[in-house]
Amino acid sequence: MIDRRQALLATLAAGLIPAGAGAVPxxxxxxxxxxxxxxxxxxxVPPVExxxxxxxxxxxxxxxxxxxxxxxxxxxxxARANGSALLVAPGGGYxxxxxxxxxxxxxxxxxxRGWTVFVLFYRLPGDGWAAGPxxxxxxxxxxxxxxxxxxxxxxxxxxxxxxxxFSAGGHVCGDLATRFATATYAPVDAADRLDARPVLAxxxxxxxxxxxxxxxxxxxxxxxxxRATLAxxxxxxxxxxxxxxxxxCFLVHAExxxxxxxxxxxxxxxxxxAAGVPVETHLxxxxxxxxxxxxxxxxxxxxxPGLFQGWAQEHGLG
Numbered sequence: 001m002i003d004r005r006q007a008l009l010a011t012l013a014a015g016l017i018p019a020g021a022g023a024v025p026x027x028x029x030x031x032x033x034x035x036x037x038x039x040x041x042x043x044x045v046p047p048v049e050x051x052x053x054x055x056x057x058x059x060x061x062x063x064x065x066x067x068x069x070x071x072x073x074x075x076x077x078x079a080r081a082n083g084s085a086l087l088v089a090p091g092g093g094y095x096x097x098x099x100x101x102x103x104x105x106x107x108x109x110x111x112x113r114g115w116t117v118f119v120l121f122y123r124l125p126g127d128g129w130a131a132g133p134x135x136x137x138x139x140x141x142x143x144x145x146x147x148x149x150x151x152x153x154x155x156x157x158x159x160x161x162x163x164x165x166f167s168a169g170g171h172v173c174g175d176l177a178t179r180f181a182t183a184t185y186a187p188v189d190a191a192d193r194l195d196a197r198p199v200l201a202x203x204x205x206x207x208x209x210x211x212x213x214x215x216x217x218x219x220x221x222x223x224x225x226x227r228a229t230l231a232x233x234x235x236x237x238x239x240x241x242x243x244x245x246x247x248x249c250f251l252v253h254a255e256x257x258x259x260x261x262x263x264x265x266x267x268x269x270x271x272x273x274a275a276g277v278p279v280e281t282h283l284x285x286x287x288x289x290x291x292x293x294x295x296x297x298x299x300x301x302x303x304x305p306g307l308f309q310g311w312a313q314e315h316g317l318g
Contacts, residue, residue: 041130170206
Protein backbone atom coordinates (compact mmCIF):
# COMPACT_ATOMS: atom_id res chain seq x y z
CA MET A 1 0.00 0.00 0.00
CA ILE A 2 1.38 3.43 -0.88
CA ASP A 3 0.93 6.85 0.66
CA ARG A 4 -1.62 8.89 -1.34
CA ARG A 5 0.46 12.03 -0.93
CA GLN A 6 3.47 10.23 -2.37
CA ALA A 7 1.38 9.12 -5.36
CA LEU A 8 0.21 12.69 -5.92
CA LEU A 9 3.69 14.17 -5.69
CA ALA A 10 5.17 11.47 -7.91
CA THR A 11 2.54 12.11 -10.57
CA LEU A 12 3.10 15.85 -10.59
CA ALA A 13 6.87 15.53 -10.52
CA ALA A 14 7.19 12.87 -13.18
CA GLY A 15 4.67 14.38 -15.58
CA LEU A 16 2.24 12.43 -17.70
CA ILE A 17 4.67 10.28 -19.68
CA PRO A 18 7.00 7.86 -17.85
CA ALA A 19 10.52 9.17 -17.28
CA GLY A 20 12.74 8.65 -20.31
CA ALA A 21 9.85 8.02 -22.67
CA GLY A 22 10.61 11.09 -24.80
CA ALA A 23 8.41 11.23 -27.89
CA VAL A 24 5.18 9.25 -27.92
CA PRO A 25 6.19 5.60 -28.42
CA UNK A 26 5.05 3.47 -31.34
CA UNK A 27 1.65 1.84 -31.17
CA UNK A 28 1.42 -1.57 -29.54
CA UNK A 29 1.72 -4.37 -32.07
CA UNK A 30 -0.28 -7.01 -30.21
CA UNK A 31 -3.97 -7.22 -31.04
CA UNK A 32 -6.65 -9.66 -29.88
CA UNK A 33 -9.85 -10.05 -31.92
CA UNK A 34 -12.84 -10.32 -29.61
CA UNK A 35 -14.87 -12.68 -31.73
CA UNK A 36 -14.00 -15.76 -33.81
CA UNK A 37 -14.92 -14.76 -37.35
CA UNK A 38 -17.26 -11.83 -37.86
CA UNK A 39 -18.69 -10.05 -34.84
CA UNK A 40 -22.27 -11.16 -34.06
CA UNK A 41 -25.24 -9.28 -35.46
CA UNK A 42 -23.49 -7.70 -38.42
CA UNK A 43 -25.71 -5.01 -40.03
CA UNK A 44 -26.99 -5.54 -43.56
CA VAL A 45 -24.62 -2.81 -44.71
CA PRO A 46 -21.44 -3.44 -42.71
CA PRO A 47 -19.68 -0.38 -41.32
CA VAL A 48 -16.42 0.73 -42.91
CA GLU A 49 -13.68 1.52 -40.42
CA UNK A 50 -12.08 4.94 -40.81
CA UNK A 51 -9.29 6.58 -38.84
CA UNK A 52 -9.35 10.35 -38.43
CA UNK A 53 -6.26 12.20 -37.20
CA UNK A 54 -7.35 15.26 -35.25
CA UNK A 55 -3.92 16.50 -34.15
CA UNK A 56 -1.50 18.68 -36.09
CA UNK A 57 1.43 17.62 -33.88
CA UNK A 58 3.04 14.36 -35.11
CA UNK A 59 4.50 13.75 -31.65
CA UNK A 60 1.03 13.91 -30.02
CA UNK A 61 -1.42 12.01 -32.21
CA UNK A 62 -5.15 12.21 -31.50
CA UNK A 63 -6.78 9.54 -33.61
CA UNK A 64 -10.47 8.70 -33.63
CA UNK A 65 -11.91 5.57 -35.25
CA UNK A 66 -15.38 5.34 -36.76
CA UNK A 67 -17.27 2.41 -38.19
CA UNK A 68 -15.56 -0.27 -36.12
CA UNK A 69 -16.33 -3.59 -37.78
CA UNK A 70 -13.67 -5.74 -36.08
CA UNK A 71 -13.90 -5.17 -32.33
CA UNK A 72 -10.58 -5.90 -30.69
CA UNK A 73 -8.12 -5.27 -27.90
CA UNK A 74 -4.67 -3.73 -28.22
CA UNK A 75 -2.29 -4.81 -25.51
CA UNK A 76 0.28 -2.82 -23.52
CA UNK A 77 2.60 -5.28 -21.82
CA UNK A 78 4.78 -4.07 -18.95
CA ALA A 79 8.44 -4.98 -18.70
CA ARG A 80 7.56 -6.77 -15.47
CA ALA A 81 3.90 -7.63 -14.89
CA ASN A 82 2.54 -6.91 -11.41
CA GLY A 83 -0.34 -9.37 -11.88
CA SER A 84 -3.02 -6.70 -12.44
CA ALA A 85 -4.84 -5.92 -15.67
CA LEU A 86 -7.01 -3.05 -16.83
CA LEU A 87 -9.59 -2.96 -19.61
CA VAL A 88 -9.80 0.61 -21.00
CA ALA A 89 -12.77 1.91 -22.99
CA PRO A 90 -11.94 5.23 -24.71
CA GLY A 91 -14.59 7.86 -25.25
CA GLY A 92 -16.00 9.44 -28.38
CA GLY A 93 -19.69 10.15 -27.77
CA TYR A 94 -20.66 6.73 -29.19
CA UNK A 95 -19.87 8.20 -32.62
CA UNK A 96 -16.17 7.26 -32.58
CA UNK A 97 -13.49 5.72 -30.38
CA UNK A 98 -10.70 8.13 -29.36
CA UNK A 99 -7.72 5.81 -29.04
CA UNK A 100 -4.74 8.04 -28.24
CA UNK A 101 -5.61 10.46 -25.46
CA UNK A 102 -8.16 8.18 -23.80
CA UNK A 103 -6.61 4.80 -24.54
CA UNK A 104 -3.00 4.52 -25.55
CA UNK A 105 -1.69 7.25 -23.22
CA UNK A 106 -3.12 5.71 -20.05
CA UNK A 107 -2.04 2.31 -21.40
CA UNK A 108 1.58 3.46 -21.60
CA UNK A 109 1.41 5.21 -18.23
CA UNK A 110 0.10 2.17 -16.37
CA UNK A 111 2.23 -0.35 -18.27
CA UNK A 112 5.28 1.62 -17.12
CA ARG A 113 4.05 0.88 -13.60
CA GLY A 114 3.54 -2.85 -14.07
CA TRP A 115 -0.07 -3.07 -15.27
CA THR A 116 -1.07 -5.06 -18.34
CA VAL A 117 -3.49 -2.81 -20.20
CA PHE A 118 -6.03 -3.81 -22.84
CA VAL A 119 -7.51 -0.93 -24.87
CA LEU A 120 -10.95 -1.78 -26.24
CA PHE A 121 -12.00 -0.92 -29.79
CA TYR A 122 -15.74 -1.42 -29.28
CA ARG A 123 -18.57 -1.39 -31.81
CA LEU A 124 -20.78 1.68 -32.01
CA PRO A 125 -24.56 1.56 -31.53
CA GLY A 126 -25.34 3.92 -34.41
CA ASP A 127 -23.89 1.49 -36.96
CA GLY A 128 -26.91 -0.83 -36.97
CA TRP A 129 -25.66 -3.88 -35.06
CA ALA A 130 -28.34 -6.36 -33.97
CA ALA A 131 -27.54 -5.86 -30.28
CA GLY A 132 -28.55 -2.20 -30.57
CA PRO A 133 -27.79 -0.25 -27.39
CA UNK A 134 -26.12 -3.32 -25.86
CA UNK A 135 -23.49 -3.70 -28.58
CA UNK A 136 -20.64 -1.92 -26.77
CA UNK A 137 -21.51 -3.72 -23.54
CA UNK A 138 -21.34 -7.02 -25.45
CA UNK A 139 -17.81 -6.20 -26.51
CA UNK A 140 -16.83 -5.15 -22.98
CA UNK A 141 -18.25 -8.35 -21.47
CA UNK A 142 -16.50 -10.49 -24.08
CA UNK A 143 -13.24 -8.57 -23.52
CA UNK A 144 -13.31 -9.20 -19.75
CA UNK A 145 -13.89 -12.89 -20.32
CA UNK A 146 -11.10 -13.17 -22.88
CA UNK A 147 -8.65 -11.37 -20.60
CA UNK A 148 -9.44 -13.83 -17.83
CA UNK A 149 -9.25 -16.79 -20.21
CA UNK A 150 -5.76 -15.71 -21.31
CA UNK A 151 -4.52 -14.49 -17.94
CA UNK A 152 -1.75 -17.09 -17.85
CA UNK A 153 -0.33 -15.81 -21.13
CA UNK A 154 0.13 -12.33 -19.65
CA UNK A 155 1.24 -13.05 -16.11
CA UNK A 156 -1.95 -11.62 -14.64
CA UNK A 157 -4.41 -12.96 -12.09
CA UNK A 158 -8.03 -13.47 -13.15
CA UNK A 159 -9.17 -11.95 -9.85
CA UNK A 160 -7.21 -8.74 -10.52
CA UNK A 161 -8.85 -7.46 -13.72
CA UNK A 162 -10.33 -3.94 -13.48
CA UNK A 163 -12.06 -1.62 -15.96
CA UNK A 164 -11.73 2.06 -16.80
CA UNK A 165 -13.58 4.25 -19.29
CA PHE A 166 -13.64 7.86 -20.41
CA SER A 167 -16.71 9.91 -21.36
CA ALA A 168 -18.93 7.59 -23.47
CA GLY A 169 -16.35 4.90 -22.73
CA GLY A 170 -17.09 5.72 -19.09
CA HIS A 171 -20.67 4.74 -19.85
CA VAL A 172 -19.37 1.45 -21.26
CA CYS A 173 -17.40 1.02 -18.03
CA GLY A 174 -20.37 1.91 -15.81
CA ASP A 175 -22.63 -0.35 -17.85
CA LEU A 176 -20.17 -3.21 -17.41
CA ALA A 177 -19.87 -2.55 -13.66
CA THR A 178 -23.64 -2.70 -13.19
CA ARG A 179 -24.82 -5.10 -15.93
CA PHE A 180 -21.89 -7.52 -16.22
CA ALA A 181 -24.25 -10.48 -15.78
CA THR A 182 -26.83 -9.35 -18.36
CA ALA A 183 -26.95 -11.74 -21.32
CA THR A 184 -26.24 -9.53 -24.32
CA TYR A 185 -24.92 -12.19 -26.73
CA ALA A 186 -25.00 -15.94 -27.29
CA PRO A 187 -21.90 -17.71 -25.89
CA VAL A 188 -19.38 -18.63 -28.57
CA ASP A 189 -16.68 -20.59 -26.71
CA ALA A 190 -15.38 -21.67 -23.30
CA ALA A 191 -14.28 -18.12 -22.41
CA ASP A 192 -17.93 -17.13 -22.19
CA ARG A 193 -18.35 -19.29 -19.11
CA LEU A 194 -16.10 -16.88 -17.20
CA ASP A 195 -17.23 -13.90 -15.14
CA ALA A 196 -17.43 -10.51 -16.89
CA ARG A 197 -17.50 -8.54 -13.63
CA PRO A 198 -14.51 -6.21 -13.19
CA VAL A 199 -13.02 -6.34 -9.71
CA LEU A 200 -12.80 -2.51 -9.74
CA ALA A 201 -14.27 0.12 -12.07
CA UNK A 202 -13.12 3.65 -12.88
CA UNK A 203 -15.56 5.73 -14.96
CA UNK A 204 -13.71 8.98 -15.75
CA UNK A 205 -15.81 12.10 -16.56
CA UNK A 206 -18.35 9.51 -17.61
CA UNK A 207 -21.57 9.74 -19.54
CA UNK A 208 -24.00 8.02 -17.20
CA UNK A 209 -27.58 9.24 -17.19
CA UNK A 210 -29.76 8.73 -20.26
CA UNK A 211 -32.47 11.03 -18.87
CA UNK A 212 -32.78 14.63 -20.04
CA UNK A 213 -31.55 17.19 -19.14
CA UNK A 214 -28.63 15.43 -17.43
CA UNK A 215 -27.90 13.13 -20.36
CA UNK A 216 -25.21 13.93 -22.90
CA UNK A 217 -27.48 14.49 -25.90
CA UNK A 218 -25.25 13.02 -28.60
CA UNK A 219 -24.44 9.83 -26.68
CA UNK A 220 -28.08 9.38 -25.68
CA UNK A 221 -29.41 9.75 -29.22
CA UNK A 222 -26.89 7.31 -30.69
CA UNK A 223 -27.35 4.77 -27.89
CA UNK A 224 -31.12 4.67 -27.34
CA UNK A 225 -32.59 7.13 -29.83
CA UNK A 226 -34.05 10.60 -29.44
CA ARG A 227 -37.53 9.23 -28.63
CA ALA A 228 -36.52 6.64 -26.06
CA THR A 229 -39.04 5.70 -23.38
CA LEU A 230 -38.46 6.28 -19.68
CA ALA A 231 -37.99 2.53 -19.27
CA UNK A 232 -35.30 2.44 -21.95
CA UNK A 233 -33.56 5.43 -20.37
CA UNK A 234 -33.48 3.69 -17.01
CA UNK A 235 -32.28 0.40 -18.52
CA UNK A 236 -29.20 2.16 -19.88
CA UNK A 237 -28.44 4.54 -16.98
CA UNK A 238 -25.87 2.86 -14.71
CA UNK A 239 -27.16 4.66 -11.60
CA UNK A 240 -30.46 2.83 -12.07
CA UNK A 241 -28.72 -0.54 -12.23
CA UNK A 242 -26.37 -0.42 -9.25
CA UNK A 243 -26.56 -3.45 -6.97
CA UNK A 244 -24.64 -4.85 -4.04
CA UNK A 245 -22.50 -6.76 -6.59
CA UNK A 246 -21.36 -3.61 -8.38
CA UNK A 247 -17.57 -3.44 -7.83
CA UNK A 248 -15.89 -0.61 -5.93
CA CYS A 249 -15.69 2.48 -8.13
CA PHE A 250 -13.24 5.34 -8.64
CA LEU A 251 -14.86 8.46 -10.09
CA VAL A 252 -13.24 11.57 -11.58
CA HIS A 253 -14.91 14.65 -13.06
CA ALA A 254 -14.19 18.35 -13.61
CA GLU A 255 -16.91 20.63 -12.35
CA UNK A 256 -16.47 22.95 -15.34
CA UNK A 257 -17.09 20.12 -17.83
CA UNK A 258 -19.09 21.76 -20.66
CA UNK A 259 -20.04 18.52 -22.39
CA UNK A 260 -20.94 15.91 -19.76
CA UNK A 261 -22.56 17.46 -16.70
CA UNK A 262 -20.79 16.61 -13.45
CA UNK A 263 -24.24 15.58 -12.20
CA UNK A 264 -23.70 12.31 -14.07
CA UNK A 265 -20.92 11.39 -11.66
CA UNK A 266 -22.77 12.71 -8.61
CA UNK A 267 -25.89 10.70 -9.46
CA UNK A 268 -23.86 7.52 -9.94
CA UNK A 269 -21.99 8.14 -6.67
CA UNK A 270 -25.26 8.57 -4.79
CA UNK A 271 -26.55 5.25 -6.16
CA UNK A 272 -23.33 3.49 -5.17
CA UNK A 273 -23.47 4.92 -1.66
CA ALA A 274 -27.12 3.90 -1.29
CA ALA A 275 -26.23 0.32 -2.28
CA GLY A 276 -23.27 0.17 0.10
CA VAL A 277 -20.72 -0.06 -2.72
CA PRO A 278 -17.31 1.48 -1.87
CA VAL A 279 -16.69 4.58 -3.97
CA GLU A 280 -13.93 7.18 -4.14
CA THR A 281 -14.75 10.44 -5.90
CA HIS A 282 -12.44 13.22 -7.08
CA LEU A 283 -14.01 16.44 -8.36
CA UNK A 284 -11.71 19.11 -9.79
CA UNK A 285 -12.77 22.73 -10.18
CA UNK A 286 -11.24 22.98 -13.64
CA UNK A 287 -10.29 20.58 -16.40
CA UNK A 288 -13.15 20.72 -18.86
CA UNK A 289 -14.00 17.56 -20.77
CA UNK A 290 -11.95 14.93 -22.53
CA UNK A 291 -8.73 15.77 -20.72
CA UNK A 292 -7.30 12.28 -20.37
CA UNK A 293 -3.70 12.79 -19.25
CA UNK A 294 -2.48 15.47 -21.66
CA UNK A 295 -5.32 17.93 -21.13
CA UNK A 296 -4.56 18.61 -17.47
CA UNK A 297 -0.76 18.70 -17.54
CA UNK A 298 0.44 21.16 -14.92
CA UNK A 299 -3.01 21.48 -13.32
CA UNK A 300 -4.36 19.98 -10.08
CA UNK A 301 -6.43 17.47 -12.09
CA UNK A 302 -3.16 15.97 -13.36
CA UNK A 303 -3.07 14.10 -10.04
CA UNK A 304 -5.86 11.73 -11.03
CA PRO A 305 -3.77 8.85 -12.50
CA GLY A 306 -1.62 8.69 -9.36
CA LEU A 307 -4.72 8.82 -7.21
CA PHE A 308 -6.19 5.93 -9.19
CA GLN A 309 -2.97 3.96 -8.76
CA GLY A 310 -3.01 4.51 -5.01
CA TRP A 311 -6.70 3.61 -4.72
CA ALA A 312 -6.21 0.44 -6.76
CA GLN A 313 -3.30 -0.59 -4.53
CA GLU A 314 -5.50 -0.14 -1.47
CA HIS A 315 -7.83 -2.68 -3.10
CA GLY A 316 -5.01 -5.13 -3.83
CA LEU A 317 -4.22 -4.21 -7.46
CA GLY A 318 -1.27 -2.50 -9.03
